[in-house]
Amino acid sequence: MAIQESDLSNIERLRWQCRRGMLELDVLLEAFLEQHYGDLPPRLKRHFVQLLEFPDPVIHAWCIGGESPEDDEFQELISTIRQTKVV
Amino acid sequence: MALEKQRFDTLILGAGGAGLNAALQLANANLKVAVVSKVFPTRSHTVAAQGGVNAALANVLPDNWHWHMFDTVKGSDYLGDQDAIEYMCREAIPTVYELEHNGVPFSRLPNGKIYQRAFGGQSQNFGGEQAARTCAAADRTGHAILHTLYQQNIRAKTHFYDEYFAADLIRDDEGYILGALVLNIATGEPLLIESKTTLLATGGCGQVFRTTSNAHINTGDGMAMVLRAGLPLMDMEFFQFHPTGIAGKGMLITEGVRGEGGYLINKNGERFMEKYAPNAKDLASRDVVARSIITEVREGSGVGPEADHVLLKVNHLGEDVIAKRLPGIRESSKIFAGVDPVKEPIPVFPTAHYVMGGIPTDRFGRVMPTADDDGDHLPGLYAAGECACASVHGANRLGGNSLLDILVFGRLAGHNIIDYVKENNAHRTLDEASVEKAMSRLQKWDTKGDGITVSQLRNEFRKTMEDHAGVFRVEEMMVEGVEKVKNIREKLSEVRLTDHSSTFNTNRTEALELENLIDVGLSIAVSALHRKESRGAHSRPDYPNRDDKEWMKHTLYWMENDRLDYKGVRAQPLTVESFPPKERVY
Numbered sequence: 001m002a003i004q005e006s007d008l009s010n011i012e013r014l015r016w017q018c019r020r021g022m023l024e025l026d027v028l029l030e031a032f033l034e035q036h037y038g039d040l041p042p043r044l045k046r047h048f049v050q051l052l053e054f055p056d057p058v059i060h061a062w063c064i065g066g067e068s069p070e071d072d073e074f075q076e077l078i079s080t081i082r083q084t085k086v087v
Numbered sequence: 088m089a090l091e092k093q094r095f096d097t098l099i100l101g102a103g104g105a106g107l108n109a110a111l112q113l114a115n116a117n118l119k120v121a122v123v124s125k126v127f128p129t130r131s132h133t134v135a136a137q138g139g140v141n142a143a144l145a146n147v148l149p150d151n152w153h154w155h156m157f158d159t160v161k162g163s164d165y166l167g168d169q170d171a172i173e174y175m176c177r178e179a180i181p182t183v184y185e186l187e188h189n190g191v192p193f194s195r196l197p198n199g200k201i202y203q204r205a206f207g208g209q210s211q212n213f214g215g216e217q218a219a220r221t222c223a224a225a226d227r228t229g230h231a232i233l234h235t236l237y238q239q240n241i242r243a244k245t246h247f248y249d250e251y252f253a254a255d256l257i258r259d260d261e262g263y264i265l266g267a268l269v270l271n272i273a274t275g276e277p278l279l280i281e282s283k284t285t286l287l288a289t290g291g292c293g294q295v296f297r298t299t300s301n302a303h304i305n306t307g308d309g310m311a312m313v314l315r316a317g318l319p320l321m322d323m324e325f326f327q328f329h330p331t332g333i334a335g336k337g338m339l340i341t342e343g344v345r346g347e348g349g350y351l352i353n354k355n356g357e358r359f360m361e362k363y364a365p366n367a368k369d370l371a372s373r374d375v376v377a378r379s380i381i382t383e384v385r386e387g388s389g390v391g392p393e394a395d396h397v398l399l400k401v402n403h404l405g406e407d408v409i410a411k412r413l414p415g416i417r418e419s420s421k422i423f424a425g426v427d428p429v430k431e432p433i434p435v436f437p438t439a440h441y442v443m444g445g446i447p448t449d450r451f452g453r454v455m456p457t458a459d460d461d462g463d464h465l466p467g468l469y470a471a472g473e474c475a476c477a478s479v480h481g482a483n484r485l486g487g488n489s490l491l492d493i494l495v496f497g498r499l500a501g502h503n504i505i506d507y508v509k510e511n512n513a514h515r516t517l518d519e520a521s522v523e524k525a526m527s528r529l530q531k532w533d534t535k536g537d538g539i540t541v542s543q544l545r546n547e548f549r550k551t552m553e554d555h556a557g558v559f560r561v562e563e564m565m566v567e568g569v570e571k572v573k574n575i576r577e578k579l580s581e582v583r584l585t586d587h588s589s590t591f592n593t594n595r596t597e598a599l600e601l602e603n604l605i606d607v608g609l610s611i612a613v614s615a616l617h618r619k620e621s622r623g624a625h626s627r628p629d630y631p632n633r634d635d636k637e638w639m640k641h642t643l644y645w646m647e648n649d650r651l652d653y654k655g656v657r658a659q660p661l662t663v664e665s666f667p668p669k670e671r672v673y
Contacts, residue, residue, distance in 0.1 A: 012592065066414075
């Protein structure tokens with residue numbers, strides 16, 4: 001998927017993309033968007049926009065299930081997502 | 088600006104398993120089909136269904152659709168309609184084979200046949216040995232099905248309206264549904280979709296309760312649309328709660344945790360299930376454990392600053408056992424409860440999981456608008472999946488029967504729609520008054536100024552539902568609950584948006600969802616108040632027994648004056664003898 005610069009700054013669109021089929025992802029991704037997304041460098045913002053295009057079970061496995069993405073580039077983003085406070 | 092209009096043979100609202108399976112039948116028959124989904128289709132809640140699909144294929148152990156039917160009737164606590172249940176259990180077999188042929192990667196046996204696993208509530212020979220009836224695609228069955236059906240629909244040229252929110256059905260004076268008014272979430276622009284037939288497949292409504300395992304999208308949109316169109320919802324008092332959700336969040340903590348030796352404690356560290364179920368203790372049935380947790384909290388033995396939950400202790404099992412036998416629980420608890428279960432107990436509370444009730448339909452998915460048992464269906468309007476009530480789950484649903492329900496009845500509704508459109512191949516005249524009414528409900532949210540926020544009223548509503556219409560249901564508190572929810576419904580007019588922009592305005596979408604939640608919530612609270620017995624998932628400590636003489640009947644709720652009516656259970660199957668009610672013992 002070709003990502004435009006405007007995709008990275010459209011927070012309202014990203015907020016809706018964080019609506020998923022699994023409650024766990026709703027809660028985690030929305031909290032991440034609020035707490036961390038704005039502070040990310042463009043490279044990681046781009047990864048987040050890419051991550052949202054993956055199927056829910058894959059995102060769940062990476063962010064909650066402890067599996068590692070094959071692409072190392074995602075690892076930094078996933079580590080930040082795992083640090084999100086949802087409590 | 089003039090309202091944009093599009094025309095289709097069939098409009099399907101919702102893109103989970105039911106909507107997509109129906110759409111595929113229709114598109115394959117060269118009908119012009121529109122599917123409206125508020126999120127990208129493969130992000131529908133079907134994706135969260137991990138367990139599998141029941142079908143008596145007899146690949147692992149002997150099996151028979153008739154045994155499956157017996158288990159489903161018994162599981163429903165004899166409130167399920169036996170004609171629909173027979174139909175579902177028979178149709179399960181071709182439905183699974185069709186999915187297989189469409190490319191669903193079911194797990195396999197060494198001989199190449201579909202693997203089937205055993206689940207609770209499945210028996211051979213009418214209550215005998217354990218059966219193995221559930222077909223799964225590893226632990227991603229829902230995702231595999233959704234993904235396959237979506238791809239097949241793309242091939243078949245189904246037209247998708249992704250990220251469109253369905254606001255209201257359009258209905259003419261004679262009662263025919265002419266389509267729906269939908270909203271493009273990306274632009275904020277409304278769109279009128281006219282259709283010869285409409286299928287509601289909008290899923291469940293778990294978000295009516297504060298603690299739920301349901302995704303945020305499960306706001307009962309189709310159910311509320313039906314209520315606003317003057318049609319009833321059926322058996323809404325029957326809501327399945329899982330006893331252990333993460334407190335205040337809702338994510339499921341699997342029963343396997345207690346199966347491995349985890350147990351519940353209150354604020355004094357007491358293992359309270361010993362008191363409520365001296366033999367089974369923490370492994371008592373779901374409803375018993377859920378009610379015991381609520382009782383502890385109500386009697387002041389809850390934990391936390393609000394004393395509003397209990398604890399699930401697992402640290403005595405040791406890190407190795409937790410890592411080996413309960414994978415995922417540790418990470419989930421750390422992220423969502425902020426505790427490491429290897430060191431501390433997990434805060435838990437019963438979580439709303441699945442609604443057995445919904446839009447009343449016959450076994451072909453046709454919406455039944457009256458309490459007349461032999462009454463006519465509403466021509467051209469269909470419902471399937473969790474938003475519908477066929478009724479195959481009755482008062483409680485068996486594991487593996489929810490994916491089955493959505494797939495079978497989505498498919499059969501599709502077949503029935505094909506026949507209907509052959510004979511009714513013209514659009515009816517649009518009812519402008521109905522369109523204006525739907526538009527004015529949308530425009531109401533343009534009012535600016537100070538008021539209650541959407542999240543304030545939503546929090547108040549969901550807490551009220553949990554406290555007054557959740558697991559613990561006694562007369563006095565339920566009467567109070569109905570009044571409170573009616574009061575909340577009044578307060579909706581005082582809610583103001585904090586964001587009036589057009590593009591991806593989540594605040595506005597959530598306001599529309601809140602209206603839906605409140606309308607559906609009242610149907611639950613009112614229906615539950617008036618069912619004076621305990622049956623399946625509906626438990627009344629003040630009426631602790633099942634009362635077949637008075638209550639073997641379905642509740643129907645209409646929004647106008649919060650009216651109720653009842654209709655008999657269809658106890659006569661299609662080709663076999665009826666299963667008479669018996670005490671439910673497992």
